[in-house]
């Protein structure tokens with residue numbers, strides 16, 4: 001089937017070349033990082049994780065969100081997701097690949113990455129995260145590919161995939177829970193030390209991932225003859241709405257606990273992120289942008305008229321995605337490090353090199369996504385009896 | 391036991407035992423537990439190493455400088471000259487920042503302004519060890535928390551986990567920034583984490599930690615499990631505090647705060 005990714009319109013090839021160029025730039029800067037060290041980034045002794053690890057965290061959520069299509073389709077026999085579920089599975093594949101790459105570029109000694117498996121350490125959450133992510137990647141590649149292949153020959157998928165599909169459901173939940181445990185179990189990092197962390201992660205994942213999926217479905221519909229259909233998109237938009245409401249609710253729970261209890265250590269990160277602390281407030285505008293986007297998105301999503309209108313729905317989904325990216329793909333990690341263990345404020349801001357490496361990894365993910373979607377869409381066009389040329 | 395760790399111990403072993411290849415081979419064969427159980431004749435051993443810092447005896451800026459300089463110079467700790475890349479094993483900060491949450495505005499001025507030496511606490515229940523995915527950070531039987539710089543993947547999970555900010559990461563190659571290299575102690579490479587080791591390389595030679603030695607008696611070091619040790623005597627005779635006890639890591643570094651005397 002992979003050959004379907006090797007033929008395409010000139011637009012397709014321009015897009016691929018563009019992504020390759022971005023990857024190339026990122027790679028050059030990664031080589032620089034390898035020779036100079038992570039000092040090339042904005043990271044410091046006080047803020048020792050930054051953009052890379054927050055992208056990783058955010059993308060684990062995107063990956064886990066495929067389950068929001070798998071559950072209705074396979075467990076509740078919601079047939080309308082039949083066409084779109086493959087898009088969710090392939091999105092998961094691309095997202096997990098990015099996660100693993102972000103972990104790798106964040107390592108000070110990437111050549112030793114395999115030490116995680118050479119010296120398996122069950123008391124370390126990273127060990128479980130590595131196992132969970134690699135397993136989830138494998139599951140989604142196998143499931144996505146086999147179901148698509150059988151669809152191509154208009155045959156039912158082989159019976160052995162069913163158990164794998166069922167397995168992928170708890171597995172998806174596990175990848176994000178384990179990722180939350182990376183943070184939620186650390187003593188002395190008040191911002192992360194909260195039992196609601198895993199729940200909040202899942203809620204934001206089930207809002208952000210499906211929102212991205214709606215955007216992608218609309219792009220696919222415009223660029224190809226494959227139409228995921230209006231109804232599945234509407235169904236997903238309800239998932240986004242509920243998940244986003246849950247996410248905002250969980251966040252407000254945190255705010256209440258921090259400020260009503262009045263414990264300084266719990267209040268400080270929130271103060272740093274939203275109003276600034278001791279005169280430092282680099283993240284304040286971004287965090288408020290995230291709040292405003294979340295509020296705007298909820299207004300558009302909760303109102304049935306704007307949710308049913310695909311134009312406003314698209315705007316709402318974009319707002320959800322950007323809002324969550326800021327919140328989880330940036331603020332959550334930096335906030336955990338500010339103030340530092342000595343109650344001093346050290347700020348963090350990514351450097352250009354760091355940003356370009358980050359873009360490079362995203363471009364690799366988008367390249368994987370493009371190729372996989374190209375295959376899926378070509379198969380769909382074929383089985384729909386449509387012309388394969390474009 | 392990995393080749394990496396053996397090599398590491400071999401290096402540590404050579405400098406520690408000062409006995410050339412024979413001793414190194416011994417460690418190579420008998421691994422980590424061997425040096426813990428059977429150190430060289432003159433080596434110092436303990437069931438649980440601990441430190442008591444008597445703040446009453448630290449007075450002038452010179453007192454502090456001697457301590458930190460001693461540690462950083464013998465351990466090849468680089469000086470990058472900027473806070474972002476900073477690597478440090480022992481340093482000072484004020485009471486308010488050393489013991490956040492325990493300050494109050496009516497403390498004696500002398501205590502408010504006094505610099506407190508800070509270093510790795512060699513916690514009994516160390517979160518840095520718990521989170522390390524490669525066992526590069528590990529706790530020895532004598533309570534010392536160590537890291538194997540040849541196994542560390544540089545993930546910095548241990549830095550996020552340490553509530554005491556005790557760990558530093560080599561954001562750049564440290565070697566060009568070491569003022570005067572001590573050939574007897576290994577240098578590190580970029581991309582790994584490091585911190586105070588309670589001077590394991592000196593203990594095996596029968597020497598006290600460098601900071602204790604240079605402290606004019608302000609820093610006592612000894613076996614917490616031995617009721618006759620100096621640290622135990624100080625602990626039973628004085629009121630001491632530890633950093634962030636509420637987190638349950640059980641630090642092995644104790645502070646005698648003293649009164650308002652300068």
Ligand code: SF4
Nearest residue numbers: 510511513516518552
């Ligand atoms: S002070 Fe930090 S680095 Fe040292 S043992 Fe405790 S947790 Fe680990």
Ligand code: SF4
Nearest residue numbers: 522542543545546548
């Ligand atoms: S940075 Fe090194 S020592 Fe620290 S947790 Fe990672 S592998 Fe272990």
Ligand code: SF4
Nearest residue numbers: 461586588589599601
């Ligand atoms: S015990 Fe040794 S390594 Fe630790 S701070 Fe003192 S001199 Fe440095």
